Amino acid sequence: MSSTFGTYKTAYSGMYTSQAGLGATSNNLANVNTTGSSRTRVSAADKVTAQSSGSMGTGADVSSITRIRDQLLDQTYRAQNSQASYWSVKNGNLEYMQELMSEFGTTDSSSTASSSGLQATIEGFFNDWSELAKDPSSQSTRQALVEAANSLVSNFSELDQQLQQLQQDACNSVKDGVDSLNNLASKVAVLNGQISQAEVGNSGEASYLEDQRDELLDQISSLANISVTTGTDGTVQVSIGGTALVDGTKTRTLTVAGDGSISSPLQVQWVNTGNKAEISGGSIKAYLEDAEQTGYSDIATATLPYSYSTDNTSSISTLRQGLNNLLTTVATEVNSLLSSGTDLDGNSGSSIGGFFTPVDSGKALGITNIQVNPAIVSDTDKIAISATGKKGDGTIAKAISNLTGGDYFSCNGLAMNSTEFYAALTSWIGTAGSNASSNYSTQSALVTQIDTQRQTVSGISLDDEMSNMIVYQNAYNASAKVLSTIDELVAGLISDLGGELS
Structure with missing residues (x-):
């Protein structure tokens, strides 16, 4: 059985946990229209004190701030997004070519x-x-x-x-795409470092950093085919054709060789080895194909x-x-x-x-x-x-x-x-x-269908968040009421003891 003063700590832990839940809910509401933002939830755990006669609950504690995300849907989205970007370029170029074919005319003599x-x-x-x-x-x-x-x-x-x-x-779009790819990879590497530090420190802020990183990975998938694996420290490895573009806080740089002519066709290469990058999807792949002049x-x-x-x-x-x-x-x-x-x-x-x-x-x-x-x-x-x-x-x-x-x-x-x-x-x-x-x-x-599924899992709902806010608010008020009640009891006890001594 908890002591009177022990109940203070129990009530305080309830207030602390509810306040953390309100903080997460507040952040969700603030980012309801932010692209790539995921719902976060506070996970609470019982605080237990072991005793010779058993155990005794001493309140609650925040065990983690959890990001609601389905990695399988993320992987599927990126694979399909890569193909959608590829066909977007192909479709746009072919439409333009058909328009060109119909633009040229003649005047009958x-x-x-x-x-x-x-x-x-x-x-x-x-x-x-x-x-x-x-x-x-x-x-x-x-x-x-x-x-x-x-x-x-x-x-x-x-x-x-x-x-x-x-x-x-x-040709120009290939070079621009590779520049963007390198830039996005560098940003992912920076976030990897920040996420790793947050995970080690257990600060709970990694969830929001991971949202930013996932948004960057979605952008990368539109440029090229990628595979993403997550390490135990929370960092990700991003690979193209089996070669790591991002590995923790390190990146490999891509460059474009050739000028696009028949004698010097374009090729995307790894700077450190000079090997050809195996790009099989995304807008870069489509531009590489259409820049190919050996067919003429x-x-x-x-x-x-x-x-x-x-x-x-x-x-x-x-x-x-x-x-x-x-x-x-x-x-x-x-x-x-x-x-x-x-x-x-x-x-x-x-x-x-x-x-x-x-x-x-x-x-x-x-x-x-x-x-x-x-x-x-x-x-x-x-x-x-x-x-x-x-x-x-x-x-x-x-x-x-x-x-x-x-x-x-x-x-x-x-x-x-x-x-x-x-x-x-x-x-x-x-x-x-x-x-x-x-x-x-x-x-x-x-892509739209899969993204809708992703939003169903991780998207922020105003109705849900408002309901959660009421739950956390009532829980906070209840814990505060317990604290106030204990305070009144202790005050009354002190007052009674003081009266007897006088």
């Missing part, structure tokens, strides 16, 4: 109507050859053809420049048709290669036909080097190095469309207009004409975009 889409530019170019075949000596038709050819080259070249810029943006190359025109495939890692390089194939093949076939013709001045078509020529004669003809022959731009009479040498002969112009029906292209092993090839190209990018959009939607839904 036979009317004032303007058509959008790259296909309209191609059709307008071949239609003008058909018109020239009807009236080979028409200066206005020849001029319209040159304008259509310039429009064709300009649109293809400008589209390719936009795609190159998108690819350069991907010049075309050897002597070996046409070019064997085109849509299986390259980078969707940007895949589209660039398809457009390069389309333009270069058309230019090569037009040049080949015109080389056998005669112009209005009676000169051979081969004398000027082709209808399309490279801007830099030292490099291969292609989408990045092509122009309408300046000699033809300045004098349209040099367009050699006569097969007989007669000025009224438009045989070669007719043959060029029929190029759209020839199987001069190969896509994924199938022979195609220009219309079919362009349709295959647009179909591929549409399918790739649809798949990316579907995957992104699915992953986003999973």
Whole structure:
């Protein structure tokens, strides 16, 4: 049985424990709208004094301040968040590429109507050859053809420049992502040190530090795939592809090697070893793939048709290669036909080097190095469309207009004409975009669903916290009442004893 003065300590312990619970509740309420904040609960334990006849309760004590968190849900969230970030980048780039494909148009030479889409530019170019075949000596038709050819080259070249810029943006995003990864890792290491000290000192403040660390880990998971393990001292080890990025208070630094060119592709490496970092998810992985340029190359025109495939890692390089194939093949076939013709001045078509020529004669003809022959731009009479040498002969112009029906292209092993090839190209990018959009939607839904589950476990509820506050308040008041009652009893006893002595 507790003594009168022992009851003082028992009542005080109850007040202390209730006050700690009120403090935790107050902090929960203050962080009800704070991103990443978890509910905390005060765990109380009986204070027991062992005696020869048994044991006696001497109140309560705060054993710990516990953070309500499900680590399995955290791990699942980060894995799905990594994939969602990956598909977000893929989806965004493919959507932009589809927009670019539809932005470039042409004005029909036979009317004032303007058509959008790259296909309209191609059709307008071949239609003008058909018109020239009807009236080979028409200066206005020849001029319209040159304008259509310039429009064709300009649109293809400008589209390719936009795609190159998108690819350069991907390179820059890889470097920015790695910088962010290193910065976040350093912050996690600092928090690891603080949490370890709090755990050793049993100060109870580690719960709030762990919330900050978990928020950083969520951010890291959007950049790259990570695995997280927690040590006995409360610190975490964060690994990428089996190599520790953060280990306690220590970090390993990542860097980006290469400039993104074909000869020097980008690679994320560990600074201390130079080994490649095995990044298999997150936005950095997506940007690395789209920055890859090895899927693009010049075309050897002597070996046409070019064997085109849509299986390259980078969707940007895949589209660039398809457009390069389309333009270069058309230019090569037009040049080949015109080389056998005669112009209005009676000169051979081969004398000027082709209808399309490279801007830099030292490099291969292609989408990045092509122009309408300046000699033809300045004098349209040099367009050699006569097969007989007669000025009224438009045989070669007719043959060029029929190029759209020839199987001069190969896509994924199938022979195609220009219309079919362009349709295959647009179909591929549409399918790739649809798949990316579907995957992104699915992953986003999973991330939202898992985060909702996390919030159900660790989220702060105003109603629950208000109820807890009332419970702790009543418990505190009850313990205070006991303390007050004991105080009155002792005061009365002292008063009575004093009266007898007098």
